[in-house]
Amino acid sequence: MDTILKWCSDVLSNPTWFYLLTTIAKLVLVFAVILAFVVLSVWIERRVAGWIQDRPGPNRAGLPLFLFRRFGSKEEQPLKKLLLYLGCPPDGLIARLCRWLRLDREVPTFGLMQPCLDGGKLFLKQEITPSYVRKLYFILAPMLVLGPPLVSAAVIPFASWVQTPFGEINMCVANLNIGPLWVFAVSGLSVYGLTLAGWSSNSKYPFLGGLRATAQLISYEVAMGLSVIPLLMMFGTLNLQEIVQSQAQNGWTLLPFWGEGLSVQRWILCVPMLISFIMFATCIFAEANRTPFDMAECETDLVGGYHTEYSSMKFASFFMGEYAAMVIGSALVVTLFLGGWSIGFGIDEALASYNEWLAVLCQLVIFLFKLLAFIFFFVWVRWTLPRFRWDQVMKLCWLVFVELAVLNIALTAVIMYFIH
């Protein structure tokens, strides 16, 4: 036992091995969280869509209890027996509540099983590769759509850092000094996926969808890059971990309620920040190819858009790629504008001085909670707004957002000149 522990500490004392092992651990965590959130956001999407339209949404897929019978449980109605065992009358309030929750039929998951089962269904469906497609690019395209969002998650900090006896662990897979640029650059690669999907399908609707997607994504990339510049001017750094750290100390970008954020100058700066937030969030909507900007796949004029010819798991990877882009976009907005992992009101530092691991855990939970909230906002907007027309989308980008972003940069520069 002692030898094993000594070996472990020896390995961890080596900086290279320490770096490698912690990075792999973080990678696995980030990857698992993103994939779980893809599933979760599909569920949120469908449930919220249901509630907004006065429907319950997918609430039936649970674990039916007859499965247990198949696996050897002899009980016909496990719940009934359990209630009797606990001494609850079968017509009492508790029994009725259980029946209302359908506990007598299944283990309730509130429909959370639905996206998993949908994934399984897509996995088992027949895979059709039409004979007229360009095979290599046809197979490459879904990978290029699903990959970039997962890669760009590397720079998103999901908690602060901890000191261990072997060295510091920064809770961010790659603590790059070019955080947002990395995300823009890598998520820009997914344009290739859409274009290739549209082009290699060798069919006119996917082609038109691919063209639209290309034009839209490239245009909004410009507006998105310009719209965060005021924020970077304020923080003076491109390192996302440092940006979040300064937000934790001096108040979130949009809600400066503590630290230095309470000054008048900081509140004046909130005006350009708000403009930049609205623009950035809109650009993220457009980048994630979501309604009201889902030009690439509108059923009415383009059938299925760029993934018309895809089926089975290839289609599922487009689907997952879209939701992964949405998760990463939300993570970026939360990181830049809503304080990332910071709990706020100086609680971070108090927790960190008490126990760093506890602080990191709380921050992770807070970050995921914020992420969920913004994903909800994403979905909420989707089921509220009608789709824009194609020319309106382009006009909004080139005639409004780009100009407004440049003006916003100038405004921020003027304010900062007078403040300092």
Next chain:
Amino acid sequence: MAYIPVKRPKFSILDRIYVVELVKGLGITLKHLVLSLLGKSRSKKDFNGAGVGACMPFPEQRWDSHLPSYYRGAPSLVRGEDGRERCVSCQLCEFICPARAIRVVPGSVAPGATAAKQEKAPAEFEIDMLRCIYCGMCQEVCPEQAIFLSQQYLITLTDRKQAVRNKEQLYRLGGIRKGLINKWNQYK
């Protein structure tokens, strides 16, 4: 005057900025979301809804008690108040049926029946529920008011053979209809 020019509404600057209208729209959807989560959606009563939203959770909650009286469900054969089979196997329903779901084999009335004048009654009467389109033309054409569309809407089959309903099943579904038809009894 071939056409009437439609006056486009003039948008104020506030409308054009779009943000205010966006927030209003978000408010509307949020209101729906909250109301359906609280189980207070509008027109919930009309749909016999329960729980979240206005929907009727189907297998637990059903239409049965408040189907409209004009609902067209599965066709059925009826007996009169005196227990007489109203059908005289004239086969009009068989001829009118656009989906050719009905098959009637005419037979004679059992000797000693109350309505001896009737002469004919179906020996076999089959309706294929896989063919039936619930149009109600059989009910409309029947001169004897013997075939009616019932309110049965749950027709679940595990086998094609189950879809064909024979005379016995049809009479069981239809039951007894109020109102005496004196056409065929001995007093007429």
